[in-house]
Amino acid sequence: MRTITGLYDSYDDARAAVKALENAGVPSDDISIVTNKANGVEVEGQGSYAEEGAGTGAGIGAVAGGAGGLLTGLGMMAIPGVGPVVAAGWLAATAAGAVAGAVAGGAVGGIVGAMVKEGVPEEEANFYAEGIRRGGSVVTAKVDEGKVPEAQAILNSSRPVDVTARRASYNEQGWTRFDDAAEPYTPEQIEAERQRYRRV
Numbered sequence: 001m002r003t004i005t006g007l008y009d010s011y012d013d014a015r016a017a018v019k020a021l022e023n024a025g026v027p028s029d030d031i032s033i034v035t036n037k038a039n040g041v042e043v044e045g046q047g048s049y050a051e052e053g054a055g056t057g058a059g060i061g062a063v064a065g066g067a068g069g070l071l072t073g074l075g076m077m078a079i080p081g082v083g084p085v086v087a088a089g090w091l092a093a094t095a096a097g098a099v100a101g102a103v104a105g106g107a108v109g110g111i112v113g114a115m116v117k118e119g120v121p122e123e124e125a126n127f128y129a130e131g132i133r134r135g136g137s138v139v140t141a142k143v144d145e146g147k148v149p150e151a152q153a154i155l156n157s158s159r160p161v162d163v164t165a166r167r168a169s170y171n172e173q174g175w176t177r178f179d180d181a182a183e184p185y186t187p188e189q190i191e192a193e194r195q196r197y198r199r200v
Contacts, residue, residue: 001030002148003119005140006155007131007163009197011039014137017158018070021141024154028070032089034079034111035137038190041074041086080110082133083184091140094118110180118142127167129178135190136161159199166197 008014014033021031035041073088079095087095095114111132115125118140128138143151185193 001142002145003115003140003142004148004152004155005115005120005124005128005138006158006160007128007166008137008139008158008160009135009194009199010159011035011041011137013159014139015071017139017155017160020154020158021139021151022069024150026141026143026147026151029090030142031070032087032091032140033070033074033137034085034087034092034095034132036082036132036135036185036190037076037084037086038135038185038187039086039137079129079132079180081178081180081182081184082111082129085132089140090142091115091118091138112178112180115140123177124163126178127163127170129180130170130175131161131166133178133182133185134193135185161197169197 006014006017008017014035018031018033022028070088074086075088075092076084076086077092077095078084091111091114094117095111111129112122112125115128116122120128120140132138139155141151141155
C-alpha cells in the first residue's frame with residue numbers, strides 16, 4: 001500500500017476527488033479528508049471541538065465512512081497550529097491519536113505526525129499541514145501499488161494545487177515548515193490566501 005495525497009483550495013474540489021476515488025473502487029476506509037473549518041462545511045448534530053482546546057487532543061465525532069460513503073462521516077476536531085477542521089477517515093483518527101500522544105510524550109504529533117506515520121515524507125507532510133492551515137483541504141488515500149497511477153490521476157483531475165509552485169510561493173514568504181505552536185490563520189488571513197491563489 002502507498003499513501004497518495006492531494007491539496008485543494010476548494011472543499012468542493014476535494015469532495016469531488018473523494019467521491020471519484022470511491023467510485024473507482026477505493027474503499028472509504030482507505031480515504032481521508034481534512035478541510036479547514038473556514039470552508040464553511042457544516043457537521044450535522046455536532047458542536048465545535050475547537051473550544052475544547054487544540055492541545056488537548058480534542059475528539060472526533062463519527063469519522064468512519066458508512067454505507068453512504070466517507071463524506072457522511074464528517075466530524076469536527078482541532079489541530080494544533082491549524083485550529084478547527086472538519087475531517088473524516090483514517091488520517092483524522094490517526095491525527096487525533098497523534099495529538100494526544102504528542103501532548104503526553106513530546107512526539108511529533110498532529111497532522112504532520114499522522115501523515116509521516118502513514119508513509120508521507122516529512123517535508124511533504126509539513127507542506128500539506130500548512131496548506132490546511134491556510135484554508136485548504138487535503139485528501140489522502142491508501143492504495144495498492146498497482147492502483148497508484150489511477151488513483152493519482154483521479155486526485156489530479158479535481159483541480160489540485162500545483163504543489164511545486166505553491167511550496168515555492170510559501171518559501172518566498174519566509175515559510176520553512178509547519179509550526180504547530182503558531183496561531184491558526186484568522187478568517188481574514190485565509191481570505192487573503194484565497195485571493196492570492198484565486199483561479200480565473
